[in-house]
Amino acid sequence: MSVTDSPVDALLESGLRMLITSIVDNAGITRAKTVPAARVRTAVRDGIGLSPVFALMCADDAITSSPLVNGPVGDNRLMPDLGAVAPLGPDHTVFWAPADQLTQDHEPVDICQRAALRRQEARAVAAGLDVKLGFELEFTVFTGDPGDPAVGTIGPAYGVLAMVKLEDFAVDLLEALDAAGVPAEQLHPEYAQGQVEVALPPATPLAAADQSQLARLVVHRVARAHGLLASFAPITVAGFVGNGAHIHFSASLDGVPFGGDDGPSEHARQLIAGVLDELDGLTGVLAPSVVSADRRVPGNWAGAFACWGEENREAALRYVPGSVTSRPDSANCEIKIGDPSGNAYLSAAAVLAAALTGLERKAVLPPGLDRDPATYPDDERPRRLPLTLEDALSALERSAVLRDALGDAIVDPFLAVRRHDAESLGGLSLEDRVRALRWRY
Structure with a gap:
């Protein structure tokens, strides 16, 4: 054999x-x-x-x-x-x-997106890093006909009643994820009606991206078995808070952990600073649909502002120190801007490339924000991330860091695809754009 x-x-x-x-x-x-x-x-x-x-x-x-x-x-x-x-x-x-x-x-x-992530993972290993990524995936559960669906739950937000209504689905989903080798760390109702979040375990970058795709397929399959419809689109109902695909990342460097009681370690600060420096271009990779900018608004915990902060859910980058009983292993940085319309392999590769560039350049992390960025005076408020898809794509196009990491053979077709989407769907009303993408993801 x-x-x-x-x-x-x-x-x-x-x-x-x-x-x-x-x-x-x-x-x-x-x-x-x-x-x-x-x-x-x-x-x-x-x-x-x-x-x-x-x-x-x-x-x-x-x-x-x-x-x-x-x-x-x-x-x-x-x-x-x-x-x-x-x-x-x-x-x-x-x-x-x-x-x-x-x-x-x-x-x-050179057009293989999975290979692009593998290259960045090898770059991280060569730098002495032990990188772990973890995806949090939000999706919406619907009932009824795909042409006229109804949300599967009507709240309350994060409510136990929503969980009880989806209990049979949830139990089978957890069992199927276990069988697939992707045991959920958390599964709970989210803020919007019908919205659910599943948190996947941290893994090496390529394995984490694979897990995110596997988990999405399992969710769709289990939902269908229960007569439900699932959507990972960035916005599934106009006027509702949208679905995110948050990436948590951490990395030890030659045995030094990512963080501890005093906040991010020195190399963690450089890694976070590298991501902060590339946020505009990263938005073009992590949130590239014609409804992504509609999701990324203040108040949605979607990272509308270019800043970081400890446990600050309105910042694009949220530093998570973790519980005192699990430090330093639990320290990580959550990237809030991503949504499920992004390619998980490209998203992870782009984040790694930006972080590694920060480490190589010994980038300096500015002070973090300790309150909602929107509450700062105009002259102190951090800038908004790209307000339109074209602005985000133009930032990606200009980014030497991301272009060098992903390669022209990925970046240029990616821009062509996303600009086609902007031209063909971008002029529609929000309701029609949501309808056009609801069952794509």
Whole structure:
């Protein structure tokens, strides 16, 4: 039995009947290819064909253009990563694996977003860092017809009554996440009606991004089994607080922890400062939909202002010291600006690139804010992050740090896709933009 055969045999013996393998494209949408059990061995050996033009697919499924992608010409291979394979439920019949994009000669391709994150993770290891990321994912539960859905709960915000109403769904979801190897750290109703948050365990950067995609798929699958609809769109109901995809990051450096009783350590301050310096461009990566700016407003705890603060949920960067009983291991920095329309692999890669640049440059972290940024006088208030999608994309386009890290072959098609979305959907009313994206994510 070859090394390649061994994990495949284990999957088949466990009961696998179907393998879903997927990528996340530049529109933040998960695109998948599926093979039956009889073809898994071949798929793992040879890969599965995928046109490079998937890098140019937009939120409305239109295909835009970029000089760096040769339209319909060419072919890549999707290579399932069986190191991250997981069952989508306790019955172990349907499995999922993230895919790397390779050439037909099985060489890396420069448009692969997962490879971009792998490069930044290797850069962090080379710098002596032990980085951990954790995703908090918010989603909305609906009942009824997709064309005219109703929110699954009507509050109260964070209320136990909402949890009780979703109890059967929640229990099965926790069981399915456990079976998938992504045990939830928390699951609770959020502020908006029908809104739920699931917190995933910290992991190495690539594993954390994989976990975020796996958890989203599990949520959709369990919701469907309960006759519910789930949406990870940034805004699912116009006028409601939107869904975030918050990234918590921490890193020890040569054994020195990220923080302690006196706040962030020296290297943590440099890492946070690096992210702070790149917030405008990061907004273009982490919150790139035509409704993202509508979510990122003061009062929504969505990081509307370019600042940081200890336990400050209105700052774009929230330093979390953690409970006195869990320090220093629990110290981390939460990035509030992200939402689920971003590509988790690009989001994590961009955050790592900015943080590592701060470490390399020994960036200086300014004083943190100890109250709501909106309450400061005009001459002391921190600046707002980009108010429009185009402003955020232009900031990304100008960022040498992010462009160098992600590469032109990712950044330029990404900008083309997101600008197409802005042109095709941006002129619609908020209600129509929300409707257009509700079932994309």
